[in-house]
Amino acid sequence: MNNLIARAKELLENKIVQVIVGYEAGPTGVARPAFITNPAKADLLIYDERCVQNLAVYLTKPEVRNLGKMAIVATLPVMRSIMMLISEQQIFADNIIVLGVSSDGSLLDIADIKVMQAYIEKSDLGNPVKDRALLVELNKLSKEERFAYWQKELSKCIKCYACRQACPLCYCTRCTVEVNQPQWIPVQSNTHGNMEWHILRAMHLAGRCISCGECGRACPVGIPCHLLTMQLADEVHNYFKVYAGTSEKMSSVLSTFEPNDKESFII
Amino acid sequence: MSDFEPKVVAFVCNWCTYAGADLTGTSRIKYASNVKIIRFPCTGRIDFMLLLKAFANGADGIIVSGCHPNDCHYTSGNFHAKRRWIMFKELMDFMGVDMNRITFSWVSAAEGAKWADVVNTTVTRLREMGPYVSYRDLVNKSVEEEVKNE
């Protein structure tokens, strides 16, 4: 962590970046995002097991962008998010310095995108272990039980769209839910409309979800909506043998194809 | 259940399946009248949300059909559609939506008989499955929820 602070200070003092996006301890001890622009305040930066939020979501926010060139404290999901954002032309690799942190909290030397790519490629890119277990359980249920399960969960949804706001890849300035010609997703919250929203969100993240689980963590009513996108991340790997966010030149699964893509349900 | 007639919407591309269904007509091959066709330029144009809207509006079943791989009028729309349906099907399965109610098929402009067959087998299957009660209940319940909230 001292390494992280020292590096952050150095970057700010030498004006290599204007802002460090990282974590700091909030008043209750919970880690919260920090936007450090003053080298003297770099000491506030922390990195420990409390720091779980995917900070990449801030990379596309105009308020943060306007601060200037940034360095970002990056766990594996953040690095994969960065790869996706570069490949989808939302950020430029040159404008970002990655302060990579490994799972044990040590600072990684991520000199450039190639180094980051190598680091990502040698990491476990599957879903987080605890979510894998949940997915296995859900997949064991019958179709009717799964329908009932998701109805029960989605009936809680209040359409606050925190899942969307927390996701680094839901960066659209206008979301489909804001379209009313036609009204694809009903404005009000009801179980059916909530389900349509979550189907839409999962489909939009198919082949793009980097399994950070931020959407599920952000949900104020505790819907495990991250399992929807994670299930598809699994399926993307099953069918197309790719993981999202492994390269800056990644082509999206749903905007490319191979003539010999295999399926078994089209007659 | 014997007199139940399912409502089926078919989403088809203009160049293959729509033309194939035209051929079914010119060949005077009879099939179940439950199916109503919506024409799209290409399967690539078919938004997965439209399938959900069909169920929401009371469809008991859906047919999605286009050109065989490599036959797409636009060369690759059906390949993109195929990937989209793979993902959609997996997500629906995971959420417990009954994918036996959706038939995906490739029907070329020369396959008038296949089109009749696709429709008839789909309708026969849906007749056995009965109305899509669970989805309709979900929609109706949601309307009630809204009324209650207001």
Added chain:
Amino acid sequence: MARIGVFVCHCGENISATVDCGKVAETIGKLKHVAYSTDYKYMCSDPGQTIIKDAIKEHNLTGVVVSACSPRMHEPTFRKACAEGGLNPFLCEMANLREHCSWVHEKNDLTTEKAIDIVRSQVEKVKLNSALQPIKVPVTRTALVIGGGIAGIQSALDIANCGHKVVMVERSPSIGGHMSQLSETFPTLDCSQCILTPRMVEVAQHPNITLYTYAEIESVEGFIGNFKVKIRKKAKSLDEKICTGCGLCTTKCPQKKIPNEFEQGMGMRPAIYIPFPQAVPNRPVIDREHCTYYIKGKCKVCEIVCPTKAIRFDQPDEILELEIGAIVVSTGFDIKHADFFPEYGYGKYKDIIDGLQFERLASASGPTTGAILRPSDGQVPKNIVFIACAGSRDPAKGIAYCSKICCMYTAKHAMLYKHKVHEGKAHVFYMDIRSGGKNYDEFVRRAIEEDHVNYIRGRVSTIYERDGKLIVKGVDTLLGAQPVEIVADMVVLATAGIASSGAEELAQKLHVSYDSHKFFAEAHPKLKPVETNTAGIFLAGACQNPKDIPDTVSQASGAAVKVAALFSQSELTREPLVAAVNRSGPPMYSTCVGCFLCQSVCPYQAIEREDFKTRDGKIIKTVAKINEGLCQGCGTCVALCRSKSIDLQGYSNNQVYAEVVALLNEY
């Protein structure tokens, strides 16, 4: 307020036999916004169309639904009728009551109900239609022909003879292509050069054709009618205007040991060279890779001997920028060489040659002036083996396709050999003889029956050298797979035809598709064999797949007609059923967020980038923009776009959504 007119056609009895047309018209007539609804025996007849035209005026209709046959049948008819009635033609939709309803269902209430549902969904759709104007695209009436073989020559001459300008680009120093290398051509055995060279000269002298040899395509931008093409004219190291083509330099060049490409390596050439005596243009170029001056910095013999002082050692490559309306790709093919075949010694046996090398041996202008001589010792081969399908139809070698020309040229080669070496024995190993074509099978029969070529149906497993002879081991499958061993003096492999080197790079520059073998892909295998999936780019000849001269010439003329048709108007008119990315005022400019995932789904490269800038040129936002000239309206991008920022005219989100709802709900 929408005022929709609905016209239900009986189609004689084709519809009314099973659908109660009167009831359809009556029920639909009660719908909100339906201002007029009627049924009639034949809507497509003159009186039928008049009913529509009159109703448009009388009821001031804002949309029309003709409920009749398939729109694939009569949509143009009724759209035209609407236009004549004063309604924008794109405000007319058809409900398909015949092919999709009356013809496929029994007469009962359900069939009529289905008909009502179909019409209702079209009424709801047409309410959301917009009046569209055909898209006009200007056309630059200059064609670019890439590749100067027989395909390119034929296309260029045909287009030029239609009165249009043609630019021909050929990467080698002369046009002529592979055809100029051939000795005789099947099935007539007429001399290839005799029929080709007049065409080559015609290209050079045609007032409408500008020829750039030793030049390659640098980049291609734009779209049909409006391509911007950069051409790299490689430095020939001499001033073509001054050079008289006397050829003195080529005889004096001290560097003479460069394998001659035109002779397929069977002969040598100097560093400053004219590829062959009939070359067009008949001017030498300096091969800088092999020229002593460029390698060692001194020599300049050519400059010294040149009577007109035309040599220019410091000449740079030149980049030309041209405005082009249409492109014909005719880059031809290459063949696999003997080194591709481990079973035949990877090309290490000098007397195993490929088909093109045999052409040069047999050619009167070739390295042996037409005598069939072994490359190893210059002896006349007494026993010669031809192997067809060397590489072709061999999925294990990665070439599953038939190269098409080999059966015929192998028969020709065997015949030419027999004509030149009367006492010699010619054997042909073949898989099947594919001699479909006018006088083709007769030609092969002639080789077998009149020239006594020994045809053996079977593959050759191995060839090795023993005492200066080639031992060819194979089987005769017509004799129960009996092993065959032939002691040959020379072996000719009919090697597979493959895509020309650099085809893939060119395809990428042109944005046209290519198959797994790097052959250019046609837009439709049956009905658009000359078009590519990029509008305004056409194919001619063996760049698409191996083909013989008659097929190549036919296709080249086909491509020329496509170009001439395009050039017959100063403007292109296109159906406006294309996609569009929305636009709004600042600061949004568009709801498009610029992820450009749509770019990779578009089969036509129709999606471009548009920058919105501040007054001082700083980019505020980059969003997608559809090039209307390129978009074909498939709508794949529309369904992909997450922010619903793209929509498709004629199949808009609003329209298809309304159709779904209207099909399933009664109003």
